[in-house]
Amino acid sequence: MDGITIALSKGRIFEETLPLLAAAGIEPLENPDTSRKLIIPTTRDDVRVVIVRATDAPTYVQYGAADIGVAGKDVLLEHGGEGLYQPLDLKIAKCRMMVAIPAGFDYENAVRQGARLKVATKYINIAREHFAAKGVHVDLIKLYGSMELAPLAGLADAIVDLVSTGSTLKANNLIAVEHIMDISSRLIVNQAALKLKREMIVPILDAFASVVGP
Numbered sequence: 001m002d003g004i005t006i007a008l009s010k011g012r013i014f015e016e017t018l019p020l021l022a023a024a025g026i027e028p029l030e031n032p033d034t035s036r037k038l039i040i041p042t043t044r045d046d047v048r049v050v051i052v053r054a055t056d057a058p059t060y061v062q063y064g065a066a067d068i069g070v071a072g073k074d075v076l077l078e079h080g081g082e083g084l085y086q087p088l089d090l091k092i093a094k095c096r097m098m099v100a101i102p103a104g105f106d107y108e109n110a111v112r113q114g115a116r117l118k119v120a121t122k123y124i125n126i127a128r129e130h131f132a133a134k135g136v137h138v139d140l141i142k143l144y145g146s147m148e149l150a151p152l153a154g155l156a157d158a159i160v161d162l163v164s165t166g167s168t169l170k171a172n173n174l175i176a177v178e179h180i181m182d183i184s185s186r187l188i189v190n191q192a193a194l195k196l197k198r199e200m201i202v203p204i205l206d207a208f209a210s211v212v213g214p
Ligand code: ATP
Pocket: 009, 010, 011, 012, 013, 053, 054, 055, 071, 072, 073, 074, 075, 093, 094, 095, 162, 163, 164, 165, 183, 184, 185
């Protein structure tokens, strides 16, 4: 299609991207949290927003169904990033990827003993790399929903999950024991679109960069 399609997930990424869009003269005409529309027109008739699941944003941009999008570093590391240009850390939706355990589990000792740990997570690639680098043997258990439940229900010894305030961990009697990496969201751009629609995309990148700063 002519014009630019931007893939965003609703919730924190949509909300925190609004000031960046505004700097490029783009205001979505509806709020995805109250509207059921999945394709949202904007104040610029050459720009539309498609509302996708956070984990699907890289896929839409990779295949060119969206020209640009916003995705967490967590999502990009799990996706692999093929076909994506990642020009800008937007410094939004900040959190940390952590290892957490139930209070009372002697994690250091289990690791020291070379025990095989059962680790539940949605972030299989990030977890695999983290434990491989430490030389810790793990059985990874892929989950799609609340990781916090897994150790409490006896499914796993530990979890790898995103933490921002820590209140969800605390409410479930879990303790963060390792900081794997800091996470924020990045701008992603389809590589072919960047060449073919350069005169439309570059001013949007520049506007975003001017808000984000160095
Ligand atoms: P869903 O919550 O619908 O299952 P999701 O967790 O993939 O999907 P969001 O919760 O909207 O989607 O998270 C989108 C992105 O925001 C994540 O990929 C991550 O980069 C970041 N994020 C996730 N949780 C937090 C958090 N607690 N604080 C800050 N940023 C977060």
